[in-house]
Amino acid sequence: MAKNTDLDDFRVPFFDGGKKLKPFDLSSVDPSAKPFSTGTKDGDRARLAEIGAQLDDLQERLHAQRHQRVLLVLQGMDTSGKDGTVRAVFHDVDPLGLRIVPFRAPSEREAAHDFLWRVHAQAPMAGEFAIFNRSHYEDVLVPRVLKQIDADECERRYRHIRDFEALMADTGTTIVKCFLHISKDEQRERLQARIDDPTKHWKFDVSDLEARKLWDHYQHAYAVALGATSTDYAPWYVIPGNSKTHRNVMVAELLLRTMQGMKLEFPPAKESLKGIKVE
16 A cells, blocks of 8 residues: 555645646556555455544534535546445445535526636535536637637636635635546546446437547647646546546545544534433
């Protein structure tokens, strides 16, 4: 099992404030790597269950104190496993205080506002653990690739995102951002599996194939976005995701260590309840 410091090896370097945004090198992370694996799928599942019990306890403390907040952002190419990660990592976590927000293309009303308007409304409340399945990053990645916004607007949106996340962090939100990193070959296999299995047809959209044609463009857009928005208060981690079981364990390990660092405790006992006997 990896040591605590190994997570930093997969953390995107913090934005240095430079005017020219230097893309993070996504190719420096092998999507097939398994640094947090126990060595077997059964072992990984057992480790995930162990972490899940600890996350359940920590989430209960978070919900009980109703003071701090946690936001997990999941991004990745189509089929990278955002839904599967949520199901697996939070399988043993009480849904009380847990909220999942799936972001799709903005509605006409949402598009009439600034791109962060709809996102801010979904930010976690005090005592809540929110999961963004896709997020505000879609509103800079997709339009950048489709050339709907120019380079200057991209940099403005990166700045707006940094400021928005700083606002959340300053008001008690701990932010963890995970890019689920899969290879192009792995995506091909997963897309084909959706086509071949009738029970998975609902998960397939022809537009996925169009997006796949722009794979290199999206990889570059992600690399730039990660490098421009990884900060000390809202770091990005690249999660090798070709192995689903490893992906789940690594995200769980990251969340466990993050929440342990928050020093979560149950609220103090109420003096008014001392000595009360329930008849």
